[in-house]
Amino acid sequence: MKPLLRHLPLLTMITLLAACSTHRPFTPGPFEEQDSAPSGVRDWASIPDAKPKWEPRARYGNHSPYEVFGKTYYVLQSAEGYQETGIGSWYGKKFSGRPTSSQEPYDPYAMTAAHKSLPIPSYVRVTNLENNKQIIVRVNDRGPFHDGRIIDLSYAAAHKIGYANKGTARVRVEAIPVSSTPSPNAANPAAGTAIPYRDVEDTGARENYYIQVGAYRELSTAKSMQQQLIAVTNAPVGIHSSPERGTSGVHRVRIGPFVSEQAAQQVQNQLQDTVSDPLLIRR
Numbered sequence: 001m002k003p004l005l006r007h008l009p010l011l012t013m014i015t016l017l018a019a020c021s022t023h024r025p026f027t028p029g030p031f032e033e034q035d036s037a038p039s040g041v042r043d044w045a046s047i048p049d050a051k052p053k054w055e056p057r058a059r060y061g062n063h064s065p066y067e068v069f070g071k072t073y074y075v076l077q078s079a080e081g082y083q084e085t086g087i088g089s090w091y092g093k094k095f096s097g098r099p100t101s102s103q104e105p106y107d108p109y110a111m112t113a114a115h116k117s118l119p120i121p122s123y124v125r126v127t128n129l130e131n132n133k134q135i136i137v138r139v140n141d142r143g144p145f146h147d148g149r150i151i152d153l154s155y156a157a158a159h160k161i162g163y164a165n166k167g168t169a170r171v172r173v174e175a176i177p178v179s180s181t182p183s184p185n186a187a188n189p190a191a192g193t194a195i196p197y198r199d200v201e202d203t204g205a206r207e208n209y210y211i212q213v214g215a216y217r218e219l220s221t222a223k224s225m226q227q228q229l230i231a232v233t234n235a236p237v238g239i240h241s242s243p244e245r246g247t248s249g250v251h252r253v254r255i256g257p258f259v260s261e262q263a264a265q266q267v268q269n270q271l272q273d274t275v276s277d278p279l280l281i282r283r
Contacts, residue, residue, distance in 0.1 A: 044159040049136035050111040052123035052176045056277050061101030061120040061142060068145045079122040079175035086150035088126065088171035090158035091143070100141035107154070114141035114152040115173075123176040126151065128161045130169050135161045136176065208257030209264035211271065212279045215252045222251035225275075229255060232274060235267060257283070 064075035076082065091114070095106045102120050106112075113124065122139040137157050144152040151173050155164060163169035213229065216222045222239050229237045233255060240252045255271075255278075258264040264280055271278040 044156060047109070047111060047156050047160060050123060050138040052136065052178050054178050054277075055121050056272050057279075058102040058120040058140070060103045061140070066142075068142075071145075073116050073142075076117050076119060079118050079124075080177060082118060082124075082175035083173065084150050085129070085170070085172045087148050087168050088128075088151045088153060088158070088161075088163065088173075089144050089146070089149050089168045090153045090155055090164060092155035102140040104140055106141065109156045110154055111135065111137045111157050111160075112141065112154045113137040113139050113157060114143035115139045115150075116142060116145070118175065123178060124151075125174045125176055126153065126157070126161060127172040127174075128163060128169050129172060131162050133161045208259060208283050209261050210254040210256035210258070210281050210283060211264055211268050212252055212254045212281055213271070213275045213277070215250050217250065219249075219251050222253050225253045229253065229275065233267065233271075254281075 062075050065072050066075075067073070091106075092108045096108050097105050100106050100112075100114070113126070115122070115124070118124070118139050120140055120142075123136060124139060125134055125136050127134045135157055137153060141152070144150075149168070151171065153161070158164040161169075161171075214222070214225055216225070219239070219241070226237050226239055235255045235258070237253065237255050240254055241249050242252070255267060256264060258267070261280070261282075268278045268280050
């Protein structure tokens with residue numbers, strides 16, 4: 001029994017790592033390979049910041065809630081208004097080329113970051129409160145799962161902001177708002193590529209599915225989006241207005257209804273590169 005008892009800590013660590021293999025990064029334990037800086041040297045100051053732009057919510061990495069090391073985390077519905085101050089860290093060579101939570105390969109020389117709760121992708125401004133340097137990074141990964149740390153920067157980002165050599169620093173993280181309204185030509189693919197609509201409305205169905213592509217304060221903006229969508233799909237495109245006290249109302253542009261989730265998902269997937277964040281909802 002002595003040999004088995006001697007290896008129990010190792011077996012426990014292996015079990016924990018296997019259970020959390022879909023969540024990266026984590027803090028290495030005594031039996032886990034330590035992270036290190038990449039060997040390449042760059043002109044860190046010349047690496048351009050991430051350029052904020054609208055992107056659809058990633059298919060992977062946004063599951064909520066999720067659990068790591070026995071602790072439950074929740075992904076925010078929106079990054080709007082997010083601001084937090086805490087400890088920033090970085091991750092490097094050990095994870096190079098490995099899939100991030102969004103399934104994009106991790107590049108230690110890209111201006112990216114890991115965050116526990118911001119939607120993937122999100123764009124944030126990070127300020128090093130020890131030297132007032134600022135950078136903009138794209139969040140495409142989950143972590144850091146270490147108490148007190150709020151963001152894990154790529155090695156390049158940590159170098160550019162001035163704490164790669166010391167490992168951590170006190171930082172402020174602020175979400176950068178990105179317009180959810182696509183450009184006028186965003187929903188106009190080449191002629192003849194209208195997205196097919198399958199599963200017509202069935203009023204006898206117990207539940208229907210819709211694809212919501214935007215919510216607007218101005219009715220004229222909602223109508224403009226509706227016309228753009230009509231040009232690319234054969235499915236019904238409607239405006240669902242819900243007046244709110246003290247406002248002129250919220251006008252949601254939705255495609256559907258669909259009587260099966262599979263049919264709705266097919267159109268949702270086809271819209272990913274065409275319009276703003278196509279959100280599948282059930283009514």
